Amino acid sequence: MMVGRELKEQFPKEETSPGKPILKVQGLEIKGALHHVDLTLHEGEIVGIFGLLGAGCTTLIRALFGLEKINSGKIHINGRRVTISSPEKAIGLGLGYLTRDRKDGLINPMSVVSNITLASLKRISQLGLLKHRKEW
Structure with a gap:
């Protein structure tokens, strides 16, 4: 009732079986x-x-x-x-x-692009050097 009405009719429970x-x-x-x-x-x-x-x-x-x-x-x-x-x-x-805190997941001195790029370093670098065209 957090939204002021029951949601059971709008979102009825579906019978499901757990996956693997x-x-x-x-x-x-x-x-x-x-x-x-x-x-x-x-x-x-x-x-x-x-x-x-x-x-x-x-x-x-x-x-x-x-x-x-x-x-x-x-x-x-x-x-x-x-x-x-x-x-x-x-x-x-x-x-x-x-x-929990969005700031904990960032390296603050780095740009937004650089922070996002960290997760893909293996794909966009070769021999330890970034291929900047692949960043975008």
Whole structure:
């Protein structure tokens, strides 16, 4: 009722069956932060992770993106067990990370184009040099 009316008629619930598991987390532990976290994300699902400040939501997502050291647990992507030790590895596995604060995801002295380009450096560079025509 946040919008002042019921939305059930406008957006009726559809019967669906879950797709195959695309991300499965089992027993994830980060010392002093997360204790035995289990999570399964199925194809076609949209999942929100929320909790009180300090509950570990951000830590969980940062861990899945390789920004926090995982002490134990298993991560499977598309049925294959993976180890995510860095953001580069996470990106290579098809994961992305949007920070809570938009400023955390930017390198401030760089232009907008340069910040956007960071995600595509391998495609638009050769021998460590940027191909500026491919930036645009």
